[in-house]
Amino acid sequence: MWPAPLAGLAWLAMAAPAVGKTVVSCGGAALLSGVELLCSHVDPSAPAQVCNYSWALATPANQTQIIQGAFLIPPGASNVIVYQGGGYIRALSEPIVLCEGKREGRAPPP
Numbered sequence: 001m002w003p004a005p006l007a008g009l010a011w012l013a014m015a016a017p018a019v020g021k022t023v024v025s026c027g028g029a030a031l032l033s034g035v036e037l038l039c040s041h042v043d044p045s046a047p048a049q050v051c052n053y054s055w056a057l058a059t060p061a062n063q064t065q066i067i068q069g070a071f072l073i074p075p076g077a078s079n080v081i082v083y084q085g086g087g088y089i090r091a092l093s094e095p096i097v098l099c100e101g102k103r104e105g106r107a108p109p110p
Helices: 004-014
Strands: 024-031 034-041 049-058 064-073 080-086 096-101
Touching (some): 064 080
Antiparallel strands (some): 034 080
């Protein structure tokens, strides 16, 4: 039998990652001092999605700047410009976008 502290670790090691269906697909690029993040709703049977994004970018002074925000994307929306900005020399990370289905009567985040 496993000692009590290690028993929890054994269960954690056996746990499988959660896998969900892709409903929103996004891509971002940093070119010629401008950045753009585009997203599409790719599952017409899924409800509108409330999404949050975060992206680490480098300024000309080589400082890290994190941009973040939220958006609502309806079914069928394609190549929606979620963020567009200038004054960055490169992306320091891939954009991180997390979404969840919007329930009726629920407003998007401010």
